[in-house]
Amino acid sequence: MMHILKSGAVYFGVWIKADKLMVPFKTIDFGTNGGALFATQNGLPMTNIDLVNQNQVQLNAGMENYYLSGNHHNFLVVGEPSAKGNFNLVALVPDEKILEKLPYLQKIVEFIAFACLISLPLGLYLLRRTIMLPLNRLMVAMKRIRSGHLETRIDTFPTSDEFILVNETFNNMMSQIQELRINVYEEQLSKQKEELQRLQLQINPHFFMNSLNIVYNLAKVKNFELIKEMSLSLMQYFRYMFRSNLSFVKLKEELEHTKNYFRIQELRFPGSLTCEIHAPEFLIDTYVPPLVIQTFVENTVKHAVTLDEPIHISMNIDVIELEGFPCINIVIQDTGKGFPQEVLSILQRNESLVTEQGEHVGIWNVQRRLRLLYAHAVQISFSNGSPCGAVIEITLPIHSKM
Template identity: 80%
Template sequence: MNTAELKRKYSMNSIRTKLILGVVILTLPLITILIYYSEYSTDVVRNQVADSYKNMMILYMSQVDNSLEDIDKYMNNTMAVDSDFVAYQLANTDYDFYYRKILMYNKLSNDISMFKTINSFFLYAPERDDLMRVTRGTSTIAEEEAIFDVIRQTVNDNEQSNRFYSGSWQVQKIDDTYYMMHILRSGDVYLGVWISADKLMIPFNTTDFGMDGGALFATQDGEPMTGSELVNRDEVQLRAGMDNYYLSGNHRNYLVVGQSSSKGPFNLVALVPDEKILEKLPYLQKIVGLVALACLVSLPLGMYTLRRTILLPLNQLMAAMRRIRSGNLEARIEASRTSDEFVLVNETFNNMMSQIKELRINVYEEQLSKQKEELLRLQLQINPHFFMNALNVLYNLAKVGNIELMRTMTLSLIRYFKYMFRSNLSFVKLREELEHTRNYFRIQELRFPDSLTCDIGAPEFLADTNVPPLVIQTFVENAVKHAVTLDEPTHISIHIDVVEHDGAPCLTIVIRDTGKGFPEEVLAVLQRGESLSTEQGEHIGIWNVQRRLRLLYDDAARISFSNGNPSGAVIAITMPIHSKI
């Protein structure tokens, strides 16, 4: 083949060159779109999952910090107002010292049961080199001696400093175990507490972080306090700051999301395998390679056809591309008799569009998953005022030595929190929700003796009806907060029945109280369907219920607010009846 023939065959005006360029021009945009959608969807999914786990870490760390704050308050209160501690501190003789020591041992032994995370309390008197520990569970002699050495060394190293102050938690490593230690000083006596970092990980045992994923506590220097095998297995790097998420790992990537503690120099970190986040998205990259290979194979074969084998299929492809460009991602190329190469191109095109559609569905499903996780977080919110009031009641009962009422209160609180932490279901049976509400009333009756009564009326045939958890108790709690006073008794009634709405049976729940009712400005806002929730967390309970009902039922559930005659607040909730949990 001479030079003239080569120029003619491969000239820019030849049909061969035009066909090759035409196929390339048509194919490249599809590959670009697919690659763009692959990268974009990967980033979107990873960001959404990172935000979801970040919110989860914030929630759990907040619970941990609140627990440490409660322990701190207890220790400060003991040192400030407890007469046994003051007497122990001021003891002069050996007899008086050891007698007061026994009293403090009994007190701390009784009080340690209020804090599920504590390993041990201790009192240390440096002048006598005397250490008293109240420990939950058993420990070895070697562990006892190691802890004693750490306490003595910590006190001696900071004897002249102001290190021992409220809220100052330290991280200590003994052998291969990390502990959170908190010491307060009063005169020449030190009151402290030990908490094993492993004990704070118990709430994460049922949390799904994907295969080989998990959660752990780490120091601010990036050293794992728990779950070191997760970090060492794939050489995951832990950073000091946890403001932003990042990917790390040697053999496989992990999404690292964390939250710093406000009470001590440690972080809560979640390690989520990247493949769990992306699920089936990695297959899209293989499809991109297959599509590119198919396009390269179809180029030389496409040059053997003219109108029916080349131009017509190209026109069909161009028409489909125009429809896609206009936003119609349902566009497909209809099957027709043509060369095998264009059949491959057409099938590949349709396959790519199906994958793009599937990818959009996957992104939508991820959004639904995020919505479900939001529902879980809403259900796990705990009213801090109720928690503090309950602890205050227990404290007052302890002061007067009313052990029987303390047992009743403690049992009610155990049932209350057991229900709270199992209410991460979308629905529970009505009988369980009403039993939880009755248990809540028992707690409040101990707080407001002779000032609060209630009655609950529900047909037995509705006992197994499924309802969202904590809906009834939230409004009862709101009524107790705003209606109950010590001036006159308050009565709260709950009436449950079935009504028909739009031809379908619905559950109606009416909650009334005999208090002053809603203020006019508050009632007006509620009747307009607007949120009363503020940045300080006021009215968060009403907003919580409204939000959860919207997530579960869309617009099928309704809440109405009114004032009764002559007084009192009335809340009526109507929701569809669910038959399954």
């Protein structure tokens, strides 16, 4: 290679063998069949001519991009134009040199794949343990609570600090909700008990005044035997009325109270009132709410009994099955004129009857008490019998023990 420089009228020139310039490239490992060389811009080799000719490597494809050449395209040709001369520096790298490190790369890839295969189950296990299981326990607890099991709590188990905090907060919240619900429930029970006592203690002032008037009239005619009987009946009547601490009594006690009430009314309406009660022996120890039967009988006496025509009241008590459960069925029927159509419509719509003074009548009192005691498990129906008379049917769940 020659390079000439002009300085004024003087020319300076230098030449050097191209092989000398290739000495630094001999330190680069191009493989057994590879090497570096100089080539003209037309693609003619200036050094390593035998390497180019033997392998038929084309050097005129341009040095802008890498390309494959040779007999079997088994050389990677990499070149760079010289900035000082009209030649290119070209490197011929055989494919076996490029691929000689491939087994190591394959081993690295295999190792990475194996590591991923091992770490994937471990990652899934950690994901399940730290996230999925705590979430599943939380969801199971919430489903049980939605089903009404407010005592449900999430057990303590090893997990992340975040889920430990969530579980503790959840348990504390449910404890407070359960305690609040118990307090509200107890308060409601207390209010219901107070209302039951108040309803049971409601005494008809007209009945009380009429009873005193009967005693007074008997005293005027000096009928002391009837006065004693009337006084005893009134004493037993009010003793039963004031048993306000009881929500249930035995059926035989309720029937005895009803008979006692009948006796008082017979003294008030002599010859105008008769009564008949049919109750099987096995039911007399069944528990029923107090003042239920007597209240309906009292309502019948109040609205059906007149001095013009005798009234007969019959009560039939038996056991029926309602929705697969045994219930006590009480049917009260009289021979009076029956319910007025307007009143019957109100009763059949489960609406309350109110007196002219704005007070609820005894039927509403009983309905309210039964709703408090049985919720929707009680049934009360009102109708007019054939050919006459009012019919009241009460169906209550059986309580054999209290």
